[in-house]
Amino acid sequence: MDEDDDLETLGEQLYTLIYPKHNEEAGKLTGMLLELPASVLTNMLQDEALLTAAVEKARRALQLVQETSGVTCKHEDDASASSDSLGEQLFELVDVYNTGHSQKITGMLLEQDKDAVLQLLSDSSLLEEQVTLALKILKEQKTEETENGSPSDAEDKDRLGEKLFSLVEELDPLHANDITGMLLEMNPAALQQLLADHSMLEVAVKKAQSALETES
Template sequence: MDEEEDLEALGEQLYNLIYPKHAEIAGKLTGMLLELPGPVLSQMLQDEAMLAGALEKALRALHLAQESSKASCKDEDDVSASSDSLGEQLFELVDVYNTGHSQKITGMLLEQHKDAVLNLLSDPALLEEQVNLALTALKEQSVEETDVSDSSDADDTERLGEKLFSLVEELDPVHANDITGMLLEMEPAALIQMLSDHAMLEVAVQKAQAALQT
C-alpha cells in the first residue's frame, strides 16, 4: 500500500507540473512517465531539464502512437468496406444467373483470394464459368446427401472432370487419367477452389503422384 501511495503522490506532483503546458493530455503524459522507476521520478521532480527531456520523449511516443492508430483504423476500414462492397457486387452479378443458390455461390467464390474475386467482377466469362462450377459442386453435395443421381448431375461431374483433367495433363501427362480420378474423390468445393488456385492444384497432384508410386 505504501508504494501505491508514494506512486500516487508522485503522480499528483508530476501532473501539477505537466498540466500548465499540456492541459489536454496531462493525464496521458503523467501515466506514461509513471512507468519509470520511482527514484528516477523523484529526481525528475527536482530537475526541470530532466523532466523536459522525458516529456519530449513521451510526446514523441504519443504522437507516433496516434499516427499509427489512425493509419491502422483507416486500413481496417478500407479492408472492411472493400470486402463488404466486393461481396455485394459479386452477389448482384451471381444473382443474375438465377441459380436459386446465389447466396451460397457468392460465399463460395468469396473464399478465393481478393485478386481472384476482382477478376470475377471484371470478367463476365470467367464469372459464368465459376458460377457453373460452384453450381456443379452444390449439386454434387446434394447428390451425396440424398444418394440420388440423374443424367444432368452426371453431365456436371463430367464437365468438372474434363476441366480438371486438362489442368492435370499439363502437370503430369503420363498419369493425368489416374490423378484426375483420384482428385475427383475430393469434396466438390475443394475441387472448385483447386481450379482457380494453381498452387493448391500442384500440391494435390504431387500427393496423388506419391500415392501412385507407393
C-alpha cells in the first residue's frame, strides 16, 4: 500500500513538472514514465536534464505508437514496413524503460514474426511484459556466464574497454589510451563500478595519471 502511495506522489510530482511544457500529453507521458523503477523516477525529480531526456524518449515513443497504430490497420502496408524501420521504432520504445540493455532486448524481440512485432509497437502493456521477460532472461544468462566462466569474457572486456575509453577521453584526452589500458587490468566488477560512478572513475584516472608521471 505504501508503495502505491509513493508511486502516486511521484506521479503527481512528475505531472507538475511535465505539464507546463507538454500540457496536452502530460498525462500519457507521466503514465509512461511511471513504469520505470521508483529509484530512477526519484533521480529524475532531482535532475532536470535526466527528466528532460526521459520525457523526450517517452514523447518519441508515443509518436511511434500513434503512427504505428495507423500502419497496423492497413495490413497491405505491413510488407512495406522494413525490418530496419521496425527495429528502430521498437528500440525507441524499449529504450524508454532504461534497462541498460535496450539493444539486446530489441534484438530478442525482433526475432518474432512481423505481426507480433507490430502488435508490440501498438500495445504498451504487452511490450512491457515482453521487456520484463527479456530482461529476466538476460539476467539469468549473465548469472550462468558468471558461474561457468563464459568464453565471451574477452568480448565483455572489449565492450567495457570501449565504454571506459570514451569516459577517460573526456577527462584526459592526451593519455586516454594509456590510462584505459591500466584501468582494464582491474577485474570486470570493479570496472563496472567505475562506469557507474563518475567520482570513482575520476579518482582512478588521477591515480593512473600519477603512475604515468612517475614512469616518465
